[in-house]
Each structure stands twice: as structure tokens, then as C-alpha cells.
Amino acid sequence: MRKKFLPYNLPDLGPEEEDAVIQTLRNHWITRGPLSEQFEAALASELGVPQVLALASCTAGMHLALLAQGIGPGDQVITTPMTFAASVNVIIHVGATPVMVDVEEETGNIDLAQVEQAITERTKVILPVHYAGQSVDMEYLNRLRDRYHLVIVEDAAHAIASRYQGQRIGSFGNITSFSFYATKNLTTGEGGAVVVPDPDLAEKIRVLSLHGMSRHAWKRYSEKGSWAYSIEDAGFKYNMTDLEAALGLAQLNKLDRMQARRRQIAEEYAQALGDLPVILPTEREYREHAWHLYPLRIKSEFLTISRDDFIEAMKAQNIGTSVHFIPIHLHPYYQQRYGLRRGQFPKAEKFFEQEVSLPLYPSMTDEDIHDVVHAVREIVLSHLA
Numbered sequence: 085m086r087k088k089f090l091p092y093n094l095p096d097l098g099p100e101e102e103d104a105v106i107q108t109l110r111n112h113w114i115t116r117g118p119l120s121e122q123f124e125a126a127l128a129s130e131l132g133v134p135q136v137l138a139l140a141s142c143t144a145g146m147h148l149a150l151l152a153q154g155i156g157p158g159d160q161v162i163t164t165p166m167t168f169a170a171s172v173n174v175i176i177h178v179g180a181t182p183v184m185v186d187v188e189e190e191t192g193n194i195d196l197a198q199v200e201q202a203i204t205e206r207t208k209v210i211l212p213v214h215y216a217g218q219s220v221d222m223e224y225l226n227r228l229r230d231r232y233h234l235v236i237v238e239d240a241a242h243a244i245a246s247r248y249q250g251q252r253i254g255s256f257g258n259i260t261s262f263s264f265y266a267t268k269n270l271t272t273g274e275g276g277a278v279v280v281p282d283p284d285l286a287e288k289i290r291v292l293s294l295h296g297m298s299r300h301a302w303k304r305y306s307e308k309g310s311w312a313y314s315i316e317d318a319g320f321k322y323n324m325t326d327l328e329a330a331l332g333l334a335q336l337n338k339l340d341r342m343q344a345r346r347r348q349i350a351e352e353y354a355q356a357l358g359d360l361p362v363i364l365p366t367e368r369e370y371r372e373h374a375w376h377l378y379p380l381r382i383k384s385e386f387l388t389i390s391r392d393d394f395i396e397a398m399k400a401q402n403i404g405t406s407v408h409f410i411p412i413h414l415h416p417y418y419q420q421r422y423g424l425r426r427g428q429f430p431k432a433e434k435f436f437e438q439e440v441s442l443p444l445y446p447s448m449t450d451e452d453i454h455d456v457v458h459a460v461r462e463i464v465l466s467h468l469a
């Protein structure tokens with residue numbers, strides 16, 4: 085057994101991030117300013133899109149995307165139960181109604197054939213999640229968008245490095261919101277960014293992200309600035325800070341390296357666990373998985389250990405794991421408000437009941453990987469049905 089606990093997740097932070105943050109502190113401009121703009125430009129170029137807005141979170145990006153397009157009471161937004169609260173809460177915050185559709189058994193992504201059946205005259209938006217970093221079928225999604233004249237807001241919290249048919253997620257002409265939360269493939273501690281293809285809409289979201297103010301503080305307080313400002317809307321305090329952007333720029337510089345290590349770990353897991361009676365995540369055709377998560381699934385038909393006991397057994401081996409996600413319709417708030425109940429989305433429920441996310445992050449050593457493999461093998465092989 086390992087001597088030291090292996091956390092489920094750790095951000096990959098080193099001298100590059102330390103230097104970037106210290107430099108920012110010494111420059112004395114720590115909230116939104118030149119580095120946030122530099123980060124936006126660097127990210128836009130990385131994704132191959134004309135414009136990106138850096139914000140406080142992925143949640144902020146999705147919220148403003150819905151708000152700026154006038155989505156509100158009476159409108160329906162189709163989304164997945166296999167997600168974090170953020171994807172659904174933003175729909176509720178604008179006064180619209182979330183409509184859940186079950187997931188694909190294999191990927192945990194929203195089932196687009198079922199989405200098509202759920203579209204009504206009140207449907208305005210589809211809000212899919214690229215679960216674990218494996219993209220949904222973008223061709224199918226955009227066909228639905230065009231055929232039914234819908235808005236797509238992609239929850240790309242897991243998908244900063246994902247591709248579909250060789251093309252980066254974020255570059256398919258939809259509003260796409262990324263997360264840079266502490267556990268994500270690229271982190272700024274807290275933070276997010278949203279791709280907004282329409283420049284007028286982007287400007288509206290930019291204004292809404294800082295109290296509806298016409299100009300950011302940096303523009304007002306810098307040498308060329310003027311004190312005047314006007315409030316054009318009742319906006320929010322959703323800006324990124326330059327301290328976060330400094331981290332983001334340092335992380336962006338090493339994204340390829342971090343992704344290569346994630347891929348390597350996923351490949352090592354696949355090789356070392358492939359013979360076990362468990363379900364391993366696979367990379368589907370035409371997709372490049374970002375390997376944000378490694379969702380292993382425990383099949384009760386083949387093992388005498390439950391998912392919950394498997395997690396405890398991993399903990400006893402000093403290895404942290406996590407679960408993604410407790411489906412939305414199993415939480416009391418959504419059940420009480422929307423009459424959702426257990427049994428409604430059987431594939432999401434089954435996925436959840438079987439799922440355990442193994443540690444997967446660039447700073448894991450070869451020994452860490454070996455320890456995870458060893459623990460999983462030992463637990464599984466000692467619980468064969």
C-alpha cells in the first residue's frame with residue numbers, strides 16, 4: 085500500500101505559474117486589465133476563434149449567454165442530467181425551464197436522438213455537456229441547431245482540449261463556455277471563458293460581465309483613461325482578474341505538455357486494466373478526448389463489490405477517487421421544483437451507480453500510476469463474482 089495519500093486531483097502548478105503571479109503582484113494591477121485581454125487573445129488563437137471573453141467561471145459564461153439572448157420565462161432549455169448543478173442552475177436563474185434528456189450508455193453524453201424527440205415549440209436552447217472531455221457528436225448537434233432554429237450553449241467545462249473531427253471544441257459556431265476551476269485541465273484557480281461567435285452578442289456579454297458598465301476599470305484608471313462611465317444594463321460581477329489571467333497564460337503555454345501526459349496516463353490505464361471485468365472509458369471515432377476524467381464503471385454482474393465499497397477500498401489503499409455526477413434528477417431541489425424522480429433517466433442513473441473517477445492529472449508520477457493500477461487490479465480480482 086502507498087505510504088502517502090494520492091489525491092484524486094491536483095493542479096499542475098510550477099515555477100512558470102509562480103513567476104507569472106509574482107510578476108503580476110509587482111506590477112500592481114491585479115484585477116481585470118491587460119493580462120486578461122492578453123489571455124483572451126491567446127485563448128482565441130489557441131482555439132482558432134475570433135473572440136473569447138475571460139470571466140469568473142464557466143457558470144458565468146453560460147448564465148450570460150442565456151441572458152444576453154433573451155432566454156427567460158416560458159422558454160425551455162434541453163440539457164443532461166449527467167452534469168454538475170451549474171448547467172441547470174443557469175437555466176433556472178434566467179427564469180427558463182430545464183428539460184432533461186437521458187444520456188448515451190457508452191459515453192455519458194446527452195443522447196441527441198432523444199433531444200430531437202424532446203424539442204417542442206417552447207424549446208429555445210440545447211445545452212449539452214462534453215462529459216469527461218469527450219465531445220458530443222458536433223455534426224448531429226449543429227444539424228439540430230439549424231433544422232429547429234435553436235441556440236446552442238455548449239458546457240465545455242471538461243473540454244478545453246477536446247476535438248471533434250480534428251477541430252477544437254469551441255470552434256463550431258456556438259457559444260461555448262470553458263471552466264478553469266482548480267480541478268480542470270487548465271486552471272486559474274477559479275475562472276472561465278466563453279466563446280461568442282457573434283460580435284454584437286459578445287459585446288453585450290462583456291458589458292453584462294461588469295455590472296453593465298460601459299468600460300472596465302483598467303480603461304478608466306490607466307493613463308489614457310477617463311473617469312466617466314455609464315451603466316447600460318443591470319449586469320453582474322463576473323469578470324476574470326489579472327492574477328487569474330497570469331495563471332491562465334502560464335497554463336496555456338504548457339497545455340500541450342499537460343494534455344500529452346493526461347493521454348499517456350489514460351493509455352496506461354487502458355492497457356493495464358483492459359482485461360478486468362469493468363467498463364473502461366473509450367475514445368469514440370472522430371473524437372479527441374481531453375481526458376479531464378477517467379470514468380471507470382463497476383459492473384455488479386461481474387463483481388461482488390459495490391461502487392461505494394470500491395471507493396472505500398481505494399481509500400484504504402491510500403488512493404483518492406471521485407464520482408461524476410450524482411444525476412440532477414436525484415437531488416431534492418430539482419425533484420421538488422420540477423417533479424423529477426428516480427427512474428426517469430435510467431441510463432444516467434445506471435452510469436452514476438457504476439461510476440468512479442480514477443486520479444488522472446499531469447503531475448502524477450509513474451509510481452502514482454502504478455499504484456492506482458495495482459490497487460484497482462487487487463480490489464477487482466479479489467471480488468470476482
Ligand SMILES: Cc1ncc(COP(=O)(O)O)c(C=O)c1O
Pocket residue numbers: 140141142143144167168170171213239241242262263264265275276
Ligand atoms: C460539467 C460542468 N459544468 C459546469 C461546471 C462549472 O464550472 P465553474 O466552476 O467554472 O463555473 C463544472 C464544474 O465543475 C462542470 O463539471
